[in-house]
Amino acid sequence: MKAQNYSKGIFWAAFASTMWGISGTILQYISQGQNIPATWFLSVRTLGAGTILLIIGWFQERNRIFSLFKSWRLVGWLVAYALLGLMANLFTFYMSIKTGNASAATILQYLSPLFIVLGALVFKRELPMRSDLIAFAIALLGVFLAITKGNIHTLAVPVPSIIWGILSGVTAACYVVLPRAIVAEHSPIVVLGWGMFISGILFNLARPFWVDTPPITPQLVASIGSVILVGTILAFSTLLYSLNFAPSAVISIVDAVQPVVTFILSIIFFHLQISVMEVIGSVLVIVAVYLLQRLRQTGSD
Numbered sequence: 001m002k003a004q005n006y007s008k009g010i011f012w013a014a015f016a017s018t019m020w021g022i023s024g025t026i027l028q029y030i031s032q033g034q035n036i037p038a039t040w041f042l043s044v045r046t047l048g049a050g051t052i053l054l055i056i057g058w059f060q061e062r063n064r065i066f067s068l069f070k071s072w073r074l075v076g077w078l079v080a081y082a083l084l085g086l087m088a089n090l091f092t093f094y095m096s097i098k099t100g101n102a103s104a105a106t107i108l109q110y111l112s113p114l115f116i117v118l119g120a121l122v123f124k125r126e127l128p129m130r131s132d133l134i135a136f137a138i139a140l141l142g143v144f145l146a147i148t149k150g151n152i153h154t155l156a157v158p159v160p161s162i163i164w165g166i167l168s169g170v171t172a173a174c175y176v177v178l179p180r181a182i183v184a185e186h187s188p189i190v191v192l193g194w195g196m197f198i199s200g201i202l203f204n205l206a207r208p209f210w211v212d213t214p215p216i217t218p219q220l221v222a223s224i225g226s227v228i229l230v231g232t233i234l235a236f237s238t239l240l241y242s243l244n245f246a247p248s249a250v251i252s253i254v255d256a257v258q259p260v261v262t263f264i265l266s267i268i269f270f271h272l273q274i275s276v277m278e279v280i281g282s283v284l285v286i287v288a289v290y291l292l293q294r295l296r297q298t299g300s301d
Contacts, residue, residue, distance in 0.1 A: 008242075008245045008246075009242045009243070009244070009245030009246025009251065010242075010246060011242075012238045012239070012241050012242035012245070013238075013239060013242040013246065013251045014257050015238050016234070016235045016236070016238040016239040016242065017235075017257035017258040017261070018257050018258070018261050019230050019231055019234045019235035019238070020231055020235045020258045020261075021257065021258040021260070021261025021262045021265065022230055022231070022261060022265065023226070023227050023230050023231020023232075023235065024093075024097065024105065024231070024258070024262045025261075025262055025265040025266060025269060025270075026223055026226050026227055026230070026231070027093075027094065027097055027227060027231065028097050028101060028266070028270065029223060029269075030220070030223045030224065030227065035214075036214055036220070037207070037212075037214070038091065038094050038095060038098060039203065039206060039207035040207055040209060040212070040213070040214065041094065041224070042087075042090055042091060042094065042203050042207075043200065043203040043204045043206075043207050043208065043209040044209045044224055044228075045090070045200075045224065045227060045228055045232060046086070046087070046090065046196050046197075046199040046200035046203050046232075047196075047197070047200025047201070047203070047204055047209065048200070048224075048228050049196045049200075049228045049232040049233050050193055050194070050195070050196030050197030050198070050199065050200045051197065051200075052193075052228070052233060053189055053190075053192055053193030053196060053197075053233060053237070054190075054193040054194070054197055056189055056193070057187065057189045057190040057193050060187065060189065061187060061190065064190075065190045065193070065194075067186070068182065068185075068186050068190065068191070068194065073181075074181065074182050074185065074186075077178060077179065077181050077182050078179075078182055078191070078194055078195060078198070079198065080174075080178050081174075081175065081178040081179045081182070081191075081195050082194075082195045082196075082198040082199045082202075083199075083202075084171065084174045084175075084178065085171060085174040085175030085176075085178050085179070085195070086175055086195050086196060086199045086236075087199040087202060087203065088167075088171040088174065089168055089171035089172055089174070089175050090199070092164050092165075092167040092168040092171055093105055093109060093164075093165075093168040093171075093172075095160075095161075095164040096108065096109070096161050096164035096165040096167075096168050097161075099158050099160040099161040099164060100157045100158055100160075100161025100162075100164075100165070101157070101161075101266065101270075104146065104157040104161055104162075104165060105161065105164075105165050105168065107142075107143065107146050107165070107281070107282055107285060108143065108162065108165025108166055108168060108169055109165060109168040109169045109172050109258075110169065110258065110285055110286070111139060111143065111166065111169035111285070112169045112170070112172035112173040112176065112252045113173070113252040114135075114136050114139055114169075115169055115170050115172075115173040116173045116176065116177060116248055116252055117136075119173060119177065134291075135288045135291045136288070137288075138284055138287065138288035138291070139284065139285050139288035141281075141284055142280075142281045142282065142283070142284025142285035142286075142287075142288060143281065143285060144281065145277045145278065145280055145281030145284065146277075146278050146281030146282055146285070148277075149275050149277045149278060150275075150277035172252070173252065175236075175239075176239070176243075176248045176251055176252050177248050179191055179195070179240060179243070180243055180248065183240050183243050183244065184244075188237050188238075188240035188241045188243075188244075189237055191240055192233075192236050192237050192240055196232065196236075239251065260282075260286075
């Protein structure tokens with residue numbers, strides 16, 4: 001892989017991560033400030049984003065947006081991407097924020113590169129290098145400091161938020177790995193559009209967006225519109241685009257930008273008080289996953 005393409009992949013992955021950081025802060029306002037039901041919000045977000053993306057895809061490719069369904073193999077990957085990647089990640093991340101805060105949720109979701117390594121161990125029988133295990137231990141220490149502020153007797157983040165956050169890390173690994181086979185043959189806009197549209201249909205089967213609709217205010221419309229455009233269409237499509245230039249592990253590691261952006265915005269807009277231990281813990285997570293990639297890249301053991 002050429003260094004220029006490699007850098008391009010990192011740039012677009014960093015851009016996607018920044019969009020998620022901004023979106024995560026908006027999401028905290030929606031989930032806590034306005035008390036919007038998670039299922040209703042996700043029904044609107046996924047169906048709205050999927051519809052917009054497919055319209056864009058139609059103007060770009062016309063009938064070619066349906067060519068993906070000519071291959072049962074790609075349809076299988078698409079369904080897995082929609083269910084295990086998009087749907088599962090959006091729901092678990094939302095619940096982690098709703099039961100805790102955006103900063104803690106992004107830290108826990110940032111464990112996704114480590115889950116990619118574990119996935120390679122389970123499904124590909126690729127044994128982790130010693131450097132992988134060291135990086136994993138450092139990351140676990142970082143997460144411990146971030147959610148306990150260094151005191152094991154006092155959890156700084158509610159247990160449900162921790163559980164949802166870890167699950168969001170697993171599903172984040174899924175939405176990076178699962179669409180690679182499809183993106184290699186089809187436009188990222190079309191892949192994401194169908195993935196979101198399928199997710200939206202399924203979310204609406206469980207909770208139609210027109211049933212028990214919460215009070216529609218200008219703030220709610222602006223918030224949901226921002227999350228759909230910034231945190232869904234822009235973020236996910238640029239992430240899929242970056243997969244054309246860099247491997248999954250690299251793409252997921254660049255997600256380090258997200259917690260940094262969320263921390264800064266949470267301090268500015270929510271006056272979040274962050275302790276020294278939380279900062280150290282967050283830095284350790286970022287350092288651990290950075291080391292993971294660097295050492296794997298050089299083949300160090």
